Amino acid sequence: MIDCHTHTAVSPDGYDCVSASYQKACSLGLKAIAVTEHCEANRPEGPEQYTTAHTNEEHYFHNRDIFKKSMLENTEVMKHTLSGTEFVNGIELGQATQNPEFANEVAADERLDFIIGSVHEPAGRDDYAFLDYKNEDITKILDDYFDEILSLCSWGKFDILGHLTYPLRYICGEAGISVNLKQFEEKILMIFSELAKKDKGLEINTSGLRQKYGKSFPDFECVRLFRECGGKIISIGSDAHKTADIGSGIRDGCRLAKEAGFDKIYYFKKHIPHGISL
Numbered sequence: 001m002i003d004c005h006t007h008t009a010v011s012p013d014g015y016d017c018v019s020a021s022y023q024k025a026c027s028l029g030l031k032a033i034a035v036t037e038h039c040e041a042n043r044p045e046g047p048e049q050y051t052t053a054h055t056n057e058e059h060y061f062h063n064r065d066i067f068k069k070s071m072l073e074n075t076e077v078m079k080h081t082l083s084g085t086e087f088v089n090g091i092e093l094g095q096a097t098q099n100p101e102f103a104n105e106v107a108a109d110e111r112l113d114f115i116i117g118s119v120h121e122p123a124g125r126d127d128y129a130f131l132d133y134k135n136e137d138i139t140k141i142l143d144d145y146f147d148e149i150l151s152l153c154s155w156g157k158f159d160i161l162g163h164l165t166y167p168l169r170y171i172c173g174e175a176g177i178s179v180n181l182k183q184f185e186e187k188i189l190m191i192f193s194e195l196a197k198k199d200k201g202l203e204i205n206t207s208g209l210r211q212k213y214g215k216s217f218p219d220f221e222c223v224r225l226f227r228e229c230g231g232k233i234i235s236i237g238s239d240a241h242k243t244a245d246i247g248s249g250i251r252d253g254c255r256l257a258k259e260a261g262f263d264k265i266y267y268f269k270k271h272i273p274h275g276i277s278l
């Protein structure tokens, strides 16, 4: 088992320290753990640098500092790792295409083993977590989301696409609005073809299994579609924000990957995929 998506207190919304995460991974007997703190590319500096109105105070600024701190803490813990559990120095890079200059700088950092490419917020707006879906055009929100994911795939400087369908955590899970992904299938197929063509991976993010949504991001149908599009690389992560959640849902995620036609899951060292048989 591996867990390739975890946060600690270095992320503004996380808890516990990096060494505690590594110890937890060892105690669970994980083959690899990736610590992947948030780095929102669209806000490297402090709030005074931005004119866009952000209505929620949970918005993370100073992402350049978070990145620096994460690299220091992760490389420190890496000096004391044990054989049997690999430590993967990762980052969850958000909204890369909203600030490619900073995103390129992060992606080029040679200390990194692994980059998750994520989209948490539409350009100039709050995180999908904070939108009021009763007053939103859901089809447009999702259309724009998949467009942004597609441009993220064209940019391509990541190893794994993180939690595809993330807005459904809030639209379906929290607001209780049902969504049929069939209407976005053409875009999803384009995303998967682009990923497969570039030998990039898709993440099975198991956080949804312990939340109201009740499914992984993305769900089984999407993972199967990725396989049909020629996708080879699948990674898996709990998206734990505290050590207690490390490894959560990973077994279910592995089962899902296998049923979707994959025989390996991958973790990364220096951006090279290492496969583990399912």
Ligand SMILES: [Zn+2]
Pocket: 092, 118, 120, 162, 163
């Ligand atoms: Zn995320």
Ligand SMILES: [Zn+2]
Pocket: 005, 007, 092, 239
């Ligand atoms: Zn995350």
